[in-house]
Every structure is written in structure tokens, then in C-alpha cells.
Amino acid sequence: MSTPHFKSEGWNHTPKFLLTKMPYWCWPPQPWSIIRWLFKNFLQVSDRALFLMYSFSIAFWLMPFVPTGAVLRWDWAALVLLRNMIAVFLVVGGLHIWFYGIDGQGKVLRFDTRPITGSKNTLFLFKCQTWYNMFHTLVFGVPVATVFEIAVRWVYASGFTVPAKFAESPVWFILLFPVLAIIQALHFHLIHCLLHRPPLYRHVHPVHYRNVNVGPWSCLSMHPFEYFLYFSSLSIFLFLPAHPVHMIFLLHWQLLGAPTGHSGYEAVFAKNKARILIGGFFHQLHHRYYECNYGSPEFPLDKWFGTYNDGIEKMTMKIRERKRRMHAK
Numbered sequence: 001m002s003t004p005h006f007k008s009e010g011w012n013h014t015p016k017f018l019l020t021k022m023p024y025w026c027w028p029p030q031p032w033s034i035i036r037w038l039f040k041n042f043l044q045v046s047d048r049a050l051f052l053m054y055s056f057s058i059a060f061w062l063m064p065f066v067p068t069g070a071v072l073r074w075d076w077a078a079l080v081l082l083r084n085m086i087a088v089f090l091v092v093g094g095l096h097i098w099f100y101g102i103d104g105q106g107k108v109l110r111f112d113t114r115p116i117t118g119s120k121n122t123l124f125l126f127k128c129q130t131w132y133n134m135f136h137t138l139v140f141g142v143p144v145a146t147v148f149e150i151a152v153r154w155v156y157a158s159g160f161t162v163p164a165k166f167a168e169s170p171v172w173f174i175l176l177f178p179v180l181a182i183i184q185a186l187h188f189h190l191i192h193c194l195l196h197r198p199p200l201y202r203h204v205h206p207v208h209y210r211n212v213n214v215g216p217w218s219c220l221s222m223h224p225f226e227y228f229l230y231f232s233s234l235s236i237f238l239f240l241p242a243h244p245v246h247m248i249f250l251l252h253w254q255l256l257g258a259p260t261g262h263s264g265y266e267a268v269f270a271k272n273k274a275r276i277l278i279g280g281f282f283h284q285l286h287h288r289y290y291e292c293n294y295g296s297p298e299f300p301l302d303k304w305f306g307t308y309n310d311g312i313e314k315m316t317m318k319i320r321e322r323k324r325r326m327h328a329k
């Protein structure tokens with residue numbers, strides 16, 4: 001099912017709506033559109049809803065924040081690391097096996113025409129894109145994310161935060177989930193622009209952007225300093241009134257949600273139906289053209305600052321010219 005919707009080179013499939021305009025940013029405000037969008041994306045079958053359910057199960061059952069977290073100990077810290085490792089193996093590894101291992105849906109809803117790089121590519125450590133990405137994800141990525149989670153658990157247990165409880169402020173408690181996704185998009189845009197400046201662009205960011213064509217393991221393939229910037233979004237819980245479940249949600253939005261968006265496919269397709277949308281065409285364009293789409297559709301700074309590319313020929317030419325000028329300096 002190859003469905004090109006516009007003239008552009010090299011795409012096997014592109015989403016019907018190239019960049020869905022987030023209803024948050026419509027003017028005049030459209031509250032009903034926002035409510036409909038939130039209902040569809042947080043309370044029906046979707047990646048956000050799954051991460052939300054998983055976050056509640058951790059925060060209220062599997063691994064709640066407890067006062068003993070004020071004492072840093074190897075035993076509970078190791079359990080946090082183990083839980084994150086298992087989650088990444090299941091979600092990121094599972095998607096990789098489905099898309100690129102057993103070729104579960106072939107090219108159906110796949111963006112790029114080219115396969116991800118196989119073996120014998122000297123650009124990558126171990127001469128293999130997937131092993132290279134797994135190495136960075138498991139040796140640096142998950143441990144750095146875990147250190148941030150442990151730090152926030154310690155901060156909560158030590159009473160250095162402003163707690164928020166559902167019973168005291170239910171509206172804030174509920175709204176904070178979509179608000180956190182918006183804040184994360186802003187944070188990501190800012191650190192990503194920084195990563196495209198020297199010396200970070202030359203010495204830090206290449207670990208990630210070496211993945212011109214992406215798969216699920218590409219997302220968390222980063223330089224250790226990029227991980228630090230990426231997960232530093234969690235330090236917001238030092239200032240923001242929140243419950244531990246909010247922190248767990250944001251962590252998994254970045255640890256599992258972003259890799260699903262790097263799958264290279266718009267959705268998991270099985271039995272003649274798109275089962276769950278995971279598409280990250282917006283960011284896939286960044287991996288191909290570099291100097292565009294630094295953020296995410298959640299916060300349209302790219303639109304406002306002229307770095308937005310929806311993949312249409314005209315926009316792509318503009319971005320190519322911009323990239324040529326930037327790199328000619």
C-alpha cells in the first residue's frame with residue numbers, strides 16, 4: 001500500500017495530513033477541538049494512552065514513590081534500572097523485531113523507500129546500524145534516564161518538591177499530562193537547536209544524526225552529553241507542582257514514546273488495519289534534511305521561525321538552500 005500524496009523524492013509513504021495542526025495553537029481558540037483531540041489521544045487506544053496506563057501502574061502499584069527513597073541505595077536503584085531496561089527491550093526491541101526482524105508489515109505505511117543499514121557499514125560501530133544504536137541506548141541512554149528518575153525519586157522522598165494531589169487540585173492533576181507533553185516539546189526544540197550549533201553539532205550530535213534513515217533503536221542513540229540535555233527536562237519537577245505519576249509519564253514519553261516515533265512507519269498495521277499510530281514523519285524529515293523540524297508538532301516553534309518542512313518539494317528546496325548557506329559559513 002504505497003500512498004504518495006505529493007511529489008517528493010524517495011518516500012514510499014507519507015501521512016495523509018503531513019503535519020497535523022495541534023488544536024492547542026488554533027486562533028481563535030477552539031476548545032471543543034482541543035477536548036476532542038485530548039480524548040482521542042489520551043483516553044482511546046493510542047501511544048499516549050498506553051504510556052499513561054503504564055505510568056499509573058508504576059506510580060500506584062509496581063514501584064510507587066516511597067519515603068525510603070530519601071536514602072540512596074543500590075537495591076532499589078538497580079530495580080529502577082532493571083524496569084527501564086525491560087521496558088525498552090519490550091517496546092523498542094519489539095517494534096524493531098516487528099518492522100525489521102520478521103518484516104511484519106513489509107512496506108505498508110513505511111516512510112522511506114530504503115532499508116535501514118545492514119551489516120558491513122563502516123560508518124557505524126560494529127559495522128551495523130542496529131548494533132551501534134542498541135549499544136548507545138543500553139550502555140548510556142537507559143542508565144542516564146534511570147539516574148534522572150532516581151534523582152527525582154530522591155527529591156520527592158526528601159520533600160524538596162511541590163506535591164500535587166488529585167483530591168486537592170483535580171483539574172491541574174489531569175491537565176498536567178498534556179501540558180507536560182507541550183513543555184517537553186519546547187524543551188526538546190531548545191536543546192536540539194543548541195545541538196545544531198558548534199561545537200556540539202560536530203562533536204556531540206553526530207552520534208544521533210548518523211541515522212539518516214531511522215528505526216526504533218535510532219532514537220536513543222546519542223552522545224552521553226546529548227542524553228544529559230534530553231532527560232534534563234525531568235528537572236522541571238523541582239519547580240512544578242506535580243505528582244510522581246506525572247514524572248513517570250514524562251520519563252516514558254521520552255524513553256519509550258520518542259523511539260516509537262523513530263520507527264520509520266506511520267502505524268503498526270495488522271489484519272488490514274492501522275492498529276496504533278506511532279508515526280514521526282515530522283522528525284523523519286529532520287533526519288533526512290537536518291536543518292529543519294528541530295522540535296515537534298506539539299509546539300510549533302518551527303512554523304513560527306521558518307524551519308518547518310512538511311516534505312513537499314517547495315519546502316524541501318527552501319530547507320536545502322538554508323542548509324547550504326549554513327554549512328558554507
Ligand SMILES: [Zn+2]
Nearest residue numbers: 219262283287
Ligand atoms: Zn531523531
Ligand SMILES: [Zn+2]
Nearest residue numbers: 192196205209
Ligand atoms: Zn538534529
